[in-house]
Amino acid sequence: MTVDSVTIAFVGSGGAGVMTAGQMLLDAAANVGWYGLMSRSSGPQIRGGEAAAFVRLSPRPVLAPGDRFDVIVAFDWQNVERFAAELPLSADSVIVTDPAQGEVPAVLAASGAKQIEMPIKELAAAIPGGRVNMVGLGAVAAVIGLPRAGIDAVIEKALGKKGEAALAASAAGIDAGAREAKGWNLGLELPTPQRGGAARWNISGNEAAGLGALKGGVKFCAAYPITPATEILEWLAPNLAKTGGALVQAEDELASITMCLGASFGGVPSITATAGPGLSLMTEAIGLGVASETPVVIVDVQRGGPSTGIPTKSEQSDLNIAVYGLHGDAPHLVVGPTSIDDCLFTTQWAVHLAEALQTPAIVLSDQAMGQSRAVVDKPAEAPFVARRLLADSLDGEAKYKRYADTPSGVSPAAIPGMPGGEHTADGLEHAENALPSSQSSDHQKQLDKRLRKLTSHDFGDAWADIEGEGEVAVVTWGSSTGPAREAVRRLAAEGRKARLVALRLITPAQPAKLAAALEGVEKVLVVEQTHGAQFHKFLRAHYDLPGTVSVFSRPGPLPIRAREVHDTLASLI
Amino acid sequence: MDTHLTEAAAGPTPQDYKSDVKPIWCPGCGDYSVLAGITRAMATMGLERHNTAVVSGIGCSSRIPAYTSCYGYHAVHGRALAVASGLKLARPDLAVLVFGGDGDGFSIGGNHFLHACRRNVDMTYIVMDNQVYGMTKGQASPTTESDWCESKLTPEGPGVNPIQPVQLALACGANFVARGFSGNPNEVARLIVEGVKHPGFSVIHVLSPCVTFRPEQRTWKSTVHPYGREPTDDPNEAMRAVLEDDGFGLGIFLAGNRRPFQPASAASRTIAQIEEGFAV
Numbered sequence: 001m002t003v004d005s006v007t008i009a010f011v012g013s014g015g016a017g018v019m020t021a022g023q024m025l026l027d028a029a030a031n032v033g034w035y036g037l038m039s040r041s042s043g044p045q046i047r048g049g050e051a052a053a054f055v056r057l058s059p060r061p062v063l064a065p066g067d068r069f070d071v072i073v074a075f076d077w078q079n080v081e082r083f084a085a086e087l088p089l090s091a092d093s094v095i096v097t098d099p100a101q102g103e104v105p106a107v108l109a110a111s112g113a114k115q116i117e118m119p120i121k122e123l124a125a126a127i128p129g130g131r132v133n134m135v136g137l138g139a140v141a142a143v144i145g146l147p148r149a150g151i152d153a154v155i156e157k158a159l160g161k162k163g164e165a166a167l168a169a170s171a172a173g174i175d176a177g178a179r180e181a182k183g184w185n186l187g188l189e190l191p192t193p194q195r196g197g198a199a200r201w202n203i204s205g206n207e208a209a210g211l212g213a214l215k216g217g218v219k220f221c222a223a224y225p226i227t228p229a230t231e232i233l234e235w236l237a238p239n240l241a242k243t244g245g246a247l248v249q250a251e252d253e254l255a256s257i258t259m260c261l262g263a264s265f266g267g268v269p270s271i272t273a274t275a276g277p278g279l280s281l282m283t284e285a286i287g288l289g290v291a292s293e294t295p296v297v298i299v300d301v302q303r304g305g306p307s308t309g310i311p312t313k314s315e316q317s318d319l320n321i322a323v324y325g326l327h328g329d330a331p332h333l334v335v336g337p338t339s340i341d342d343c344l345f346t347t348q349w350a351v352h353l354a355e356a357l358q359t360p361a362i363v364l365s366d367q368a369m370g371q372s373r374a375v376v377d378k379p380a381e382a383p384f385v386a387r388r389l390l391a392d393s394l395d396g397e398a399k400y401k402r403y404a405d406t407p408s409g410v411s412p413a414a415i416p417g418m419p420g421g422e423h424t425a426d427g428l429e430h431a432e433n434a435l436p437s438s439q440s441s442d443h444q445k446q447l448d449k450r451l452r453k454l455t456s457h458d459f460g461d462a463w464a465d466i467e468g469e470g471e472v473a474v475v476t477w478g479s480s481t482g483p484a485r486e487a488v489r490r491l492a493a494e495g496r497k498a499r500l501v502a503l504r505l506i507t508p509a510q511p512a513k514l515a516a517a518l519e520g521v522e523k524v525l526v527v528e529q530t531h532g533a534q535f536h537k538f539l540r541a542h543y544d545l546p547g548t549v550s551v552f553s554r555p556g557p558l559p560i561r562a563r564e565v566h567d568t569l570a571s572l573i
Numbered sequence: 574m575d576t577h578l579t580e581a582a583a584g585p586t587p588q589d590y591k592s593d594v595k596p597i598w599c600p601g602c603g604d605y606s607v608l609a610g611i612t613r614a615m616a617t618m619g620l621e622r623h624n625t626a627v628v629s630g631i632g633c634s635s636r637i638p639a640y641t642s643c644y645g646y647h648a649v650h651g652r653a654l655a656v657a658s659g660l661k662l663a664r665p666d667l668a669v670l671v672f673g674g675d676g677d678g679f680s681i682g683g684n685h686f687l688h689a690c691r692r693n694v695d696m697t698y699i700v701m702d703n704q705v706y707g708m709t710k711g712q713a714s715p716t717t718e719s720d721w722c723e724s725k726l727t728p729e730g731p732g733v734n735p736i737q738p739v740q741l742a743l744a745c746g747a748n749f750v751a752r753g754f755s756g757n758p759n760e761v762a763r764l765i766v767e768g769v770k771h772p773g774f775s776v777i778h779v780l781s782p783c784v785t786f787r788p789e790q791r792t793w794k795s796t797v798h799p800y801g802r803e804p805t806d807d808p809n810e811a812m813r814a815v816l817e818d819d820g821f822g823l824g825i826f827l828a829g830n831r832r833p834f835q836p837a838s839a840a841s842r843t844i845a846q847i848e849e850g851f852a853v
Contacts, residue, residue: 030853201851211851214844220663239847244840248662250655251688258652259659262628265646266664288649375853416644416660416667419623424638424645435594435639436647 007066022053138177216351409453470497
C-alpha cells in the first residue's frame with residue numbers, strides 16, 4: 001500500500017540534530033525523484049532549546065504543510081509542550097519514541113496515535129561516532145521506502161570532507177534505524193519515485209528572493225541582520241560580489257534603507273531585506289523614496305508581531321504597515337510571493353516594477369516561506385529586469401526637469417555622471433524642476449503624478465494567481481496561498497468546484513481585474529494568517545467583493561492547513 | 574577621486590558651482606560664507622559637476638545641495654551620511670560631499686556619524702556647527718553649552734554636557750579631521766580641498782554662527798585661533814593634542830593613513846552558474 005504524501009516531524013532539543021535530519025531527508029528525497037517541503041520550528045535560543053523539522057514528501061509537487069503528521073520521531077521530549085500545538089496528530093499517526101527519554105507527553109499521547117518504542121540513543125551509542133539523528137533518519141527512510149542510494153549521496157555530499165570514519169558512522173546509524181523500522185509495516189510507503197522530466201531545484205524562500213534580486217538586476221544591497229530575513233542577506237553577500245555588485249553591512253535599518261536610496265540615486269538597482277521591526281524603522285526613508293522617486297526594493301520576511309513578537313515563527317501581520325505605514329499620501333508598490341519558489345519571481349518582478357515606476361516596492365514574504373525549503377520544478381525564466389527610464393536629451397536649451405509631469409507619471413531620470421542632468425532629488429515637495437516648493441499647485445501636480453504612475457501601469461497577468469472555477473472562491477495572498485491552492489485542487493479531485501484568487505500585487509489595487517476574476521462568484525472565503533483580519537479589511541477598503549463573504553483568519557504561528565480551508569470551502573459549496 | 578581633478582588653465586570659477594536658487598538663510602548666517610568656501614573649493618579642484626554628488630539631511634545647512642549646480646540628494650533628517658555611503662560604495666567613480674549641521678549630524682544622525690568614521694568610505698563631510706537647531710527656531714543641540722537658557726524647550730538650560738565633534742571624529746576613527754571657521758571662507762575652501770583629496774572619510778568641522786538664535790556667536794571671529802601644530806598622521810597624537818584644544822583651534826588635526834573601505838567585487842560568475850547550485 002502506498003500513500004500520496006507523507007508528513008514527518010523530527011523533534012528534539014538542541015544538539016540532537018533535528019534540522020540536519022530533516023534537511024538530509026528532503027535532500028535524499030529530491031535525489032531519488034520526490035518533491036518535498038521542509039519547514040522548521042525553533043525557539044529563540046541560539047543553541048539548544050526545543051526544535052522541530054517538519055518534512056512533507058510526495059511524488060507530486062508539495063504545496064503546503066500536511067494536515068497532520070504521519071510520523072513523529074522524537075529524540076527526546078524536552079520542552080515539546082512549547083510547540084505541541086504545531087504537531088497535529090490523529091489515531092492514524094505514529095509516534096516513534098525512545099523509552100530512555102520517558103513517556104510520550106500526555107498532550108501528544110491524547111491523540112490516540114500509535115506509539116512505537118525505539119532505543120534511539122542506545123542504538124547510536126553502539127556505533128563509534130554514532131548520532132541519534134542518523135538513526136532516526138534511517139528509520140524514516142525505511143518507513144517511506146526511500147531508496148538507500150538517495151541517502152548515501154546526501155551523506156557523501158554533507159560529510160565527505162569529514163573523512164571515512166564520519167561517513168561510516170552515519171551509514172551505520174542509518175542502517176541501525178532502518179533495521180528497527182523493517183518490521184513496523186506502517187503502510188506509509190510513497191510510490192516509487194519517477195525521475196526524469198523537468199529539472200528540479202531544492203531552494204528556500206530566502207534564497208529564492210536573493211536569486212530574484214540578482215535576476216532582476218540588483219547590484220547593491222545594504223544589510224542589517226534580523227530573523228527571519230538574514231539568510232537573504234547572507235546569500236546575497238557572496239553572490240552579489242561574484243556578479244559585480246556589492247553588499248555592505250549597515251549600522252541599523254535606518255542606514256540600510258538610506259544606503260540603498262543613495263546607491264539607487266546613483267542609478268544602481270538596490271535592495272535590502274528585513275522583518276517587521278526593521279520595516280518599522282525604515283518607513284520614513286521609504287517615504288523619501290516615494291517623494292524623491294528613488295526606486296528601492298525592501299523584502300520584509302514577516303514574523304509574529306507586534307514589537308519583537310515571535311521572531312522565529314510566521315505571520316502575515318505586516319500587511320497594514322506595508323500598505324499604510326508611510327506618512328502623507330505616499331503611493332508605492334506592495335507585492336507578496338505566493339509560494340517558496342515564487343519568492344524568486346515576485347522579488348525579480350518587484351525590482352523591475354520599482355525601477356520602471358521609480359518608487360519603492362515592498363515584498364512581503366514570511367518566515368514560513370523564507371526559512372522553509374522546497375523541492376520544486378525549476379522555475380520558469382521571467383523577462384522582468386531593472387530598466388529605469390533615463391533622460392536622453394540633456395544638452396538642449398531647456399533646463400532638465402527631474403520631476404516632469406508626464407502623461408504616464410514617470411519622469412525621465414538623470415543620474416550622476418550624465419552631464420546636463422544635474423539636479424537635487426528632494427524629499428521636500430518640489431516643482432517639476434526639482435526645486436523645493438510649498439505651493440498648492442505643485443503639491444497637487446506631484447501627488448497626482450506619483451499616484452498616476454502606479455494606477456496607469458499595466459501589471460499584466462502577474463497581479464494574481466488564479467485557478468479553478470465555480471461559484472465559491474477563496475481569496476488569499478502570500479504563504480496562505482499554498483494551503484488554499486491545495487484545498488481547491490482537492491475539492492476539484494472530489495468533483496466539487498471552487499476558485500482560487502491569490503493576490504501577488506497588493507498595491508496598487510486592481511479592482512477591475514479582481515471583479516473579472518470573481519465574475520459569477522456568489523460566496524467568497526478570505527484566508528489569511530493575522531489576528532486582525534488585515535487582508536479582509538484591506539479588500540473591503542479597495543474592492544467590491546461579490547455575494548456573501550466569510551473570513552478564515554488566524555494569527556501565527558500555527559500554519560493554516562489545507563484541510564481547514566478545504567472543509568470551510570466545502571461547507572460553502 | 575583624482576579623475577575629477579583637472580588642471581585646466583582657464584578652469585571653472587566658484588560661480589559655475591552655484592545654482593540660481595536663493596538660500597533661505599537669515600541675513601548674516603555663517604552658512605553663506607561656508608557655501609562660498611565650498612564652491613571655491615570645487616572650482617579649485619575643477620570637479621566635474623555631473624560627476625559630483627552633494628548629499629544632505631535636514632536643517633539650515635542641509636539646504637546646500639540645491640544651492641550648488643552639482644547632482645544632489647536632500648534626504649531625511651540625520652541620514653545624510655548613510656545615503657552618501659551607499660552612493661559612494663555603489664558609484665566609487667563619483668566625488669561625494671556631505672553637508673549638514675550639528676543637530677543633523679550628532680543628534681539624530683549620531684550613530685551614522687560614528688559608523689561613517691569607522692567605515693572610512695572615501696567621501697568628505699562638512700558639518701556646520703552653530704550649537705543650535707535653527708530651522709525649528711532655536712533649541713539646544715548636542716554641541717550647545719549645558720547652561721544655555723534661551724530655548725523655550727529647555728528654559729533652565731539643556732543641563733547636559735556638549736559633545737566636542739573633533740574629539741568624537743578622532744575617537745570613532747575618522748581618517749582626516751580638520752576645523753574651519755565660516756568667517757574665513759578661503760581657509761574653509763583649503764580644508765575642503767585637502768579633505769576631498771585625502772583618501773577615506775574626511776570630517777571638516779566648520780564653526781558657523783547662527784546670528785538669529787545665538788547672536789553672541791558674532792564674537793567667534795575673535796575667539797578662533799590657529800591650531801598651531803602641523804597635521805599628524807598619528808590618531809593618538811592628534812587626540813592628545815585635541816584634548817588640550819579649546820574647541821576654537823583652526824587647522825588640520827589628522828591626515829591619517831587608513832585604507833578607505835570598499836567591498837570586494839568582481840564579476841567572476843554568471844547568474845546561470847550561480848543558480849546551478851540549486852539544481853537537484
